Amino acid sequence: MKIVGIDLKPLEVSLEKPFKTALREVTNLKTYIVELYTDDGSVGYGEAASTPVITGDLEGNIKDAILNYIFPAIKGMEIEEIENIMNKINKCIIKNTSAKAAVDMAVYDLFAKMCNKPLYVLLGGAREEIETDITVSVKDPYDMARDAKEYVDRGFNTLKIKVGIDSELDIKRVKTIRDAIPKEVKIRLDANQGWNAKEAVRTIKRMEDMGLDIELIEQPVPYYDIEGLKYVTDNTYIPIMADESLFSIQDAVKLLSIRACDIINIKLMKCGGLYNAQKIISIAEAFGVECMIGSMMESGVGISFAASLACGRLGIKKFDLDAALLLKENKVDGGIIYEKNKIKISKDIGVGIKGIRY
Numbered sequence: 001m002k003i004v005g006i007d008l009k010p011l012e013v014s015l016e017k018p019f020k021t022a023l024r025e026v027t028n029l030k031t032y033i034v035e036l037y038t039d040d041g042s043v044g045y046g047e048a049a050s051t052p053v054i055t056g057d058l059e060g061n062i063k064d065a066i067l068n069y070i071f072p073a074i075k076g077m078e079i080e081e082i083e084n085i086m087n088k089i090n091k092c093i094i095k096n097t098s099a100k101a102a103v104d105m106a107v108y109d110l111f112a113k114m115c116n117k118p119l120y121v122l123l124g125g126a127r128e129e130i131e132t133d134i135t136v137s138v139k140d141p142y143d144m145a146r147d148a149k150e151y152v153d154r155g156f157n158t159l160k161i162k163v164g165i166d167s168e169l170d171i172k173r174v175k176t177i178r179d180a181i182p183k184e185v186k187i188r189l190d191a192n193q194g195w196n197a198k199e200a201v202r203t204i205k206r207m208e209d210m211g212l213d214i215e216l217i218e219q220p221v222p223y224y225d226i227e228g229l230k231y232v233t234d235n236t237y238i239p240i241m242a243d244e245s246l247f248s249i250q251d252a253v254k255l256l257s258i259r260a261c262d263i264i265n266i267k268l269m270k271c272g273g274l275y276n277a278q279k280i281i282s283i284a285e286a287f288g289v290e291c292m293i294g295s296m297m298e299s300g301v302g303i304s305f306a307a308s309l310a311c312g313r314l315g316i317k318k319f320d321l322d323a324a325l326l327l328k329e330n331k332v333d334g335g336i337i338y339e340k341n342k343i344k345i346s347k348d349i350g351v352g353i354k355g356i357r358y
């Protein structure tokens with residue numbers, strides 16, 4: 001199976017309700033789908049989501065990186081030499097992790113098709129379904145509590161609460177939500193870099209004292225403030241997770257060797273795809289640290305690959321893969337299936353995607 005061609009198609013879908021964090025507000029998904037072709041007529045799918053405030057990957061850069069750097073570097077290579085392909089993808093251009101992730105996904109899809117196996121089996125085959133959390137966008141406390149209740153009524157038992165805009169109000173947000181939902185529902189917070197280190201410690205300590213029962217807190221401080229992240233981790237009890245501070249395998253080694261965080265969030269758009277994500281999981285396992293898998297605003301294509309990795313590897317203990325569930329319409333045929341808070345993996349060969357309704 002020789003790589004012979006590529007297509008890059010934009011996909012746009014509206015969200016059910018606006019997605020709002022300390023960094024951005026999004027009302028529709030705008031993403032690129034990669035279709036990678038081999039000489040036997042097979043196609044592998046992949047996805048690149050442009051997320052300027054997190055990865056810096058703009059739509060134009062994604063297109064340019066894929067069509068003018070990544071694809072030319074792997075054109076004509078055989079899918080069975082996947083290690084060499086991955087080496088080319090990662091070496092032909094620095095950064096551009098979303099573009100790399102899209103092509104990496106398509107290559108893994110084709111590799112699994114060549115092996116005639118579902119992708120999650122080749123990635124480890126640990127389980128066939130996972131449970132995802134669902135995100136509560138940052139708003140007024142009472143509006144957030146109403147959204148939280150709605151999600152609990154729909155069957156979700158873990159909520160990811162977006163905070164990081166005004167720490168005083170953030171405490172009120174979490175308290176109002178905690179009071180509105182059953183005790184057994186887990187709450188995880190994501191500050192999306194919205195606090196500084198001392199403000200984070202003060203805020204988190206107050207939340208601890210109030211007994212708000214928070215499972216973990218994601219990225220309390222700016223991505224570049226590694227000392228600040230470690231300060232927060234050292235001075236609080238609630239587990240602290242690195243998200244925007246951790247893109248690469250080198251970031252993982254750096255952060256974990258100084259214990260700057262208690263847990264890490266892996267996203268394919270940050271690390272450049274499944275190849276690097278698997279290495280990050282192994283590094284975390286070596287440090288005895290758990291991983292969560294998350295995503296950017298992505299369609300069922302990107303989420304199907306993230307879920308394949310999550311179903312493959314036991315090192316991933318927490319799942320934040322609600323993005324495709326927040327869309328008004330599913331334009332992806334095949335791949336994962338959402339059932340309430342469960343994500344069921346496709347048993348079809350490859351990642352299981354049959355087509356996209358662009």
Ligand SMILES: [Mg+2]
Nearest residue numbers: 190218219243
């Ligand atoms: Mg996050």
